[in-house]
Amino acid sequence: MSAKSNKLVTLDEYIIQSQNRFPGATGELSQLLRDIGLAAKIISREVNKAGITSLLGADGSTNIHGESVKKLDLFADQQLISALDRSLITCMVISEENDGIVRLNSQGGKYIVYLDPLDGSSNIDVNVSIGSIFSIYMREARFDPNLVESDALQPGVRQVAAGYVLYGSSTIMVYTTGMGVSAFTLDPSIGEFILSDDDFQMPEHGRIYSINEGSYNSWELGLKKYIKYCQEEDDETGRPYKARYIGSMVADVHRTLIKGGIFIYPASKRYPNGKLRLMYECNPLSFIIEQAGGISTDGERRIMEIMPDALHQETPIFIGSKKNVEKVKEFLKEYREEVVS
Ligand code: AHG
Ligand code: MN
Ligand code: MN
Numbered sequence: 001m002s003a004k005s006n007k008l009v010t011l012d013e014y015i016i017q018s019q020n021r022f023p024g025a026t027g028e029l030s031q032l033l034r035d036i037g038l039a040a041k042i043i044s045r046e047v048n049k050a051g052i053t054s055l056l057g058a059d060g061s062t063n064i065h066g067e068s069v070k071k072l073d074l075f076a077d078q079q080l081i082s083a084l085d086r087s088l089i090t091c092m093v094i095s096e097e098n099d100g101i102v103r104l105n106s107q108g109g110k111y112i113v114y115l116d117p118l119d120g121s122s123n124i125d126v127n128v129s130i131g132s133i134f135s136i137y138m139r140e141a142r143f144d145p146n147l148v149e150s151d152a153l154q155p156g157v158r159q160v161a162a163g164y165v166l167y168g169s170s171t172i173m174v175y176t177t178g179m180g181v182s183a184f185t186l187d188p189s190i191g192e193f194i195l196s197d198d199d200f201q202m203p204e205h206g207r208i209y210s211i212n213e214g215s216y217n218s219w220e221l222g223l224k225k226y227i228k229y230c231q232e233e234d235d236e237t238g239r240p241y242k243a244r245y246i247g248s249m250v251a252d253v254h255r256t257l258i259k260g261g262i263f264i265y266p267a268s269k270r271y272p273n274g275k276l277r278l279m280y281e282c283n284p285l286s287f288i289i290e291q292a293g294g295i296s297t298d299g300e301r302r303i304m305e306i307m308p309d310a311l312h313q314e315t316p317i318f319i320g321s322k323k324n325v326e327k328v329k330e331f332l333k334e335y336r337e338e339v340v341s
Contacts, residue, residue, distance in 0.1 A: 008194050008195075009194065009195040010192045010193060010194060010195070011033075011034070011037050011173065011184045011192070011193035011194075011195070012034055012037070012192075014182065014184070014195050015030045015033050015034060016030065018030075018177070018179075028089045028110060028111070029111070029136070029160060029161060029177065031087050031089060032084070032087065032089055032090060032111055032113070032136065032161075033161065033163075033175065035083040035084055035086065035087050036080065036083065036084075036132075036134055036163075036165075037173060037184075037193055038083055039076075039079040039080045039082075039083035039084075039132075040132060040165040040171070040173060040186075040193075041171075041186065041191060041193075042079050043072075043075070043076045043079055043080075043117075043118075043132060043165070043167070044165070044167050044171040044186060046072065046075055046076075047072065047124075047130065047167040048167075050072055050124065057070065057071065057125065058070055058071070059071045059074060063096065063097055064098075064099045064312065065096075065312070069097065070118070070121045070122075070124050070125075072118055072121065072124055073096075073097055073117060073118045073121050074097060076117035076118045076132055077095055077096075077097040077098070077115070077117040077118075079117075080093075080095075080115050080117055080132065080134075081093050081095065081102060081104075081115075084104060084113055085104045085105055085106075088104075088105065088106035088109060089106060089109045089110060089111055090104055090106065090109045090111045090112070090113050091103070091104060091106055091107055091108065091109035091110070091111065091112065091139055091147055092104060092112050092113075092139075092147050092151070092152065093112075093113050093114075093115060094112070094113075094114045094115070094152050094279065094280070094311050095114070095115040095116075095117055095280070096115065096116045096117065096277065096280055096312070097117060100149065100311070101147065101148075101149055101151075101152055101311070103147055107145070107147060108145075109139075110138055110139055111136055111137065111138060111139065111160075112136070112137045112138070112139055112151065112152050112154075113134060113135070113136050113137075114134065114135040114136075114137075114152075114279045114280040114283075114284070115132070115133070115134055115135075115280055116132065116133040116250075116277070116280040116281055117132055118130055118131070118132060119131050119132070119133050119164075119248055119249055119250040119281065120246070120247060120248020120249065120250060120251060122247065123246070123247055123248050128246060128247070128248065128251075129166060129167060129168035129169075129246060129248055129250075129251035129254075130166075130167050130248050130250070130251070131164050131165055131166040131167060131168075131248065131250030131251060131254075132164060132165045132167075132250075133162075133163075133164045133250055133280055133281060133284050133285065134162060134163055134164070134280075134284060135156075135159050135162045135279065135280055135283050135284035135287070136159060136160050136161040136162060137152070137154050137158055137159060137160060138158075138160055139151055140154075149311060152279075152311060153307075153308045153309065153310075153311070154308070155304060155305055155306060155307050155308065156278075156282075156283030156284075156286060156287060156303060156304030156305070156306070157304045157305055159178075159283060159284065159287050159304070160177065160178070161175060161176065161177045161178070162175065162176060162283065162284035162285075162287040162288060163175025163176060163284065163288065164250050164254070164284065164285070164288070166250055166251060166254050168251065168254075170185050170186065171185070171186035171188075172184065172185050172186070172196070172254070173186070173193050174254070174257070174288060175288075176287055176288055176291040178287075178291065179291075180198065180199035180200070180291055180292075181197075181199065181200040181257075181288055181291045181292045182195065182197065182198050182199070182200070183195075183196050183197040183200060184196060200257070200292055201292055201293045202256070202257050202258070202260055202289070202292040202293055202294050202320075202321060203259065203260030203321055204260070204293065204321055204322050204323055205237075205260060205321050205322070205323035205324060206241075206256065206259055206260020206261030206262070206320065206321045206324060207238045207239075207241045207242060207260070207261060208241055208242045208243070208244050208255070208256070208259055208260070208261030208262075209227065209230045209241050209242075209243055209244075209261060209262050209264070209324075210243070210244050210245050210246075210252045210255070210256065210261065210262065210263040210264065211227065211243075211245065211263070211264040211265070211266070212245055212247070212265070213227070213243070213245075215266075215268040215269070215270065215271075218268045218269035218270070219266055219267075219268060220266070220267070220332070220335065220336070221335040221338075221339075222331040222332040222333070222334060222335030222336060223264070223266050223328070223331070223332065225331050225335060226327070226328045226331040226332070229327070229331065230243075241261065244261075249263070249265070249276055249281055249285065250281075250285070253285045253288075253289065253319060253320075256289070256294075256319070256320045256321070257288065257289060257292055257294070260320070260321040260324070261320050261321055261324055262318065262319070262320035262321065262324035262325060262328065263317075263318075263319050263320055264317070264318050264319075264328070265316065265317050266299075266316045266318075267316045271314065273313070273314045273315065273316070274298075274314045274315050274316035274317060275314060276314060276315065276317055277312055277313065277314055277315075278303070278306060278308055278313050278314065278315045279308060279311060279312070279313070282296070282303050282315055282317050282319075283303060283304055285319065286302075286303040286304050286317075286319060287304065289319055289320065290304070293322065294319065294320055294321055294322055294325070295319070295320070295321075295322050295325040295326065296317065296318070296319040296320075296325070297317075297318050297319075297325060297329060298315050298316050298317060298318070299316055299318060299329070299332045300332075303315065303317060303319070318332075
């Protein structure tokens, strides 16, 4: 991604300019995105100095998924939730770090926000890229004003905005409101996110595949065959493809967005429904990838059309460049049909 003009546009300026294109807009979604941007700057600062402030390492507890919680996970969770609470436009938050819905002070607020406050947290201790992921929905009008869990159970196609902040060699914020993908790079010297790309489109085909191959033995046959296909030699499609796996979905998908290719987290013996969470990992990253011209599927269904029945449900995911994802779908279909017949 690269800047298209010499004029520097900050995240706040960009959000206001975008909002001005819609005369009826109330500015609330813009405020929400700015709140997330502010929390992200604070998280970015802590991520960068985690080693010296002893925020590194586990805090000793486990989250609702039985995974050990790192101190920075909790810090990021608190920063994001309190930023959203302050501006009184979000009524509830669902976060990886909290079991049920978190009701905010503004019960009348229009927006529901899903968060993975820190994705890839097992990478914190080894100084590898991590990120915060968000997904925003509107609360639907109902007769009963009390907020319940089912208010939050909406399919990904109803997201009004989604994005992530990647704390990598630089800190980048990428988001969409359904009108293309915009990316911003944090300039730490002035503390501002600066527009680096507007309406970003990803390559239609890429030469990188990304999957944790340690679980190879328990994959379905079609996936095993597809990975072998990626490794075979073929000049026309540029195979063998390169293998890259960071272990932070947000960073693996960001690379896929920029360079093209495919990221896969499939069902396996250990994770029969996949490991990644539909509502705060798969849906928001699918919204970004689709807006950039890519595809995201669970193997059969478009990820964003899955009707959720639980806040923290998992799904297998195949996400990336159009041609790569179409190819893996062909393999899955062929070998699934063989099992049936
Ligand atoms: P989180 O740190 O939010 O719990 O997410 C970790 C996820 C995801 O980021 C990554 O793609 C995946 O776990 C890696 O899992 P494996 O170690 O099983 O490959
Ligand atoms: Mn995660
Ligand atoms: Mn997380």
